[in-house]
Amino acid sequence: MSDSDISALGGRIVPGDPPCLLCEARSSAVCGALGEDRIVCLNDYVVRRRIGAGERLFDEGDRAGHYFVVTEGAMTVFKEAYDGRRQITGFLYSGDMLGLNHHQRYAYSAEALSASVVCQYEIADLNRLFREYPEMEHWLLRHCSDELASAHDQMFLLGRKNAMEKIASFLWFQMHRLKLRSRNRTRLELPMSRRDIADYLGLTVETVSRTLTRMRRDGTIRTIGKHDVDVLDIEDLRARAGIDADFRPATAERAA
Template structure:
């Protein structure tokens, strides 16, 4: 069986303990169908819940840093995370944004291959790597679920390569907004307005654009009545079809 290494946390907020005898929080999880627990029945899920620790971190707090020992993996249950790598010259490349239901921490060796940091206050389920591996031996469908997650990560990486290599700034921003809308739909949320909690700098570091170019392109799309910038970091996709045309069928 393939081994999936899992990520170690450096400085985390204290784990939130469950009271003895309390019902498993998994039973009331609103995004259970998106997590690695999705294929498990109630009995199996109770065994999974026994190894889980609930973690909460504030916006701007690192979950783990690239190069740290990979001792845990995580499921995001609320909030938004950015994952990134630092280039040798100190520049940052954001490689993705993670939302409720997303899984992170898979590693090919003993250390994290990237860093993860909270964009907004986040809640996560934390799984010890070794204990999860033991459960995977008993529940092969969890391993299959992780293989599916790894496959989705590869597809996302291919999409980002297209964004970085072949699209103009206008096409990149349109594609990014449609990506967020698609992710919202997968979670049963409204596609418009869509929540954009990350900063313009975060978006630029993800799309390979300067902060100024990101801000200017948002303004241009707003002036063209294709989007409306709303309070609370929300963006209404007023010209959805036009945005899809700009994005090139993203």
């Protein structure tokens, strides 16, 4: 398959066979459902695509011909209004899938937050793999269930929480999503900008900055540069988020 076959997609194809057995994303991705003796079959179907930071993989409304798995970096998915306003609907990390769609057009746009690599499957090919290897289809069903649970979490976050609760919840969920929870200090390396966080939480950039400043002043967090956050008091962060101590997000189950 050449770039000319899929010219609507952003980024560029990485030549050579995908190093599936050595891929760090494998343990949390759909391909991880296959054992070492079977995973080599993917070489006949998958193409790796490299996307630069800020580059779009596809736009809302583009013809939906492929599924993708993030294997390096981080991406965001979002919808845009006619006047340029943007609602980010998710942040995707290593092992996450995007492009799942039973319609002929993508329902959202996808953009790389940092230099990223995705594995790209033609929809017909991946559906064929699901029929041949039911364990991959079972993984997908669990993934879709997790995504539905996350969508409910996001609706509650946007609809019923104030600015402090939203930002504290965002940081707390990222801690679980990135598997960086610890007993004392936790470092979050967030690939997104303050604007991205604002567009995800339905806030202004100024509100995000003021709230982070307050949390920093109160000793809950420490910010380092534009993207790194040290969580100094995990329990205070959880309390500010209004999250029960026993609650665990569905996406954390997939990352564990």
